[in-house]
Amino acid sequence: MLKRTALEGHFWATIWVRDRCTSIDGRPPVSSENSRWLDRSKPDGRLGKYFLVTDKSPAKSETxxxxxxxxxxxxxxxxxxxxxxxxxxxxxxxxxxxxxxxxxxxxxxxxxxxxxxxxxxxxxxxxxxxxxxxxxxxxxxxxxxxxxxxxxxxxxxxxxxxxxxxxxxxxxxxxxxxxxxxxxxxxxxxxxxxxxxxxxx
Incomplete structure (x- = not known):
C-alpha cells in the first residue's frame, strides 16, 4: 500500500513505502503511467498539498x-x-x-x-x-x-x-x-x- 505525506513549504517529501524508495524534491514528482499527482492549491494562491493517486488495476501494472x-x-x-x-x-x-x-x-x-x-x-x-x-x-x-x-x-x-x-x-x-x-x-x-x-x- 502507499502512504502519503506532504510538507507545505519549499519542498514536498513523499515516502513510497511499498517500494521502499523515498522521493524528496523541490517540485511535485513526475506522473507515471499508473499514477498521477493532484494539485490541491488553495484558490487564493497559497501552497496546497500534493498526493499520489495510483491505479492498482492488475491489467495496468507497470513493469x-x-x-x-x-x-x-x-x-x-x-x-x-x-x-x-x-x-x-x-x-x-x-x-x-x-x-x-x-x-x-x-x-x-x-x-x-x-x-x-x-x-x-x-x-x-x-x-x-x-x-x-x-x-x-x-x-x-x-x-x-x-x-x-x-x-x-x-x-x-x-x-x-x-x-x-x-x-x-x-x-x-x-x-x-x-x-x-x-x-x-x-x-x-x-x-x-x-x-x-x-x-x-
Missing amino acids: GLRPASIIWYERLAWVGVALTAISAAADWAVLIKYYNQQPIFYPIMVACVFAVQLLWISLVARKRQNWARWTSLVLVVLAIPGEILGFDERFRFNATMTIASCAAFAMWTVAVALLFRRDARGWFADRRLASGAGPPL
Whole structure:
C-alpha cells in the first residue's frame, strides 16, 4: 500500500513505502503511467498539498514497479529457456531421429514445449499468478532427484548436452528461489489483496 505525506513549504517529501524508495524534491514528482499527482492549491494562491493517486488495476501494472527479485527471476528464466534450446541442439542425432519418425508432430511438440515455458514466465513475472509460483517450486523440487541420479549416465552419453541441461536446471532453480524472497512475496501479496483473496503464504 502507499502512504502519503506532504510538507507545505519549499519542498514536498513523499515516502513510497511499498517500494521502499523515498522521493524528496523541490517540485511535485513526475506522473507515471499508473499514477498521477493532484494539485490541491488553495484558490487564493497559497501552497496546497500534493498526493499520489495510483491505479492498482492488475491489467495496468507497470513493469518499473516490479521488485528486483521478480526482474531477476525473469532474466534467469529466459537464460534457462536458452540453455534448454542449446541442450536440445547438442543432441542433434536424437532430434533427427524423432523428426524422421514424426516430421509433422515432433516440430509442433517442440514448439509447444517452448511456448509453454515462455507463457509460464509471463504468468509469474507479468501476471503475478501465485499458483504458478508455487507450482514452479513443486516442479523444481520433484525434478531434483532425477537430475542427480541420471547425471552420470547422461554425461557419458553426451557431455555437452548434459552440461547445458544442468545449467538450465540451475538457472530455473535459482529463479524460482528468488520468487520466495521478501520483496517478491510482497509483490504477490499486493496482487492477492487487490483481488480480496488475502495475503500469500
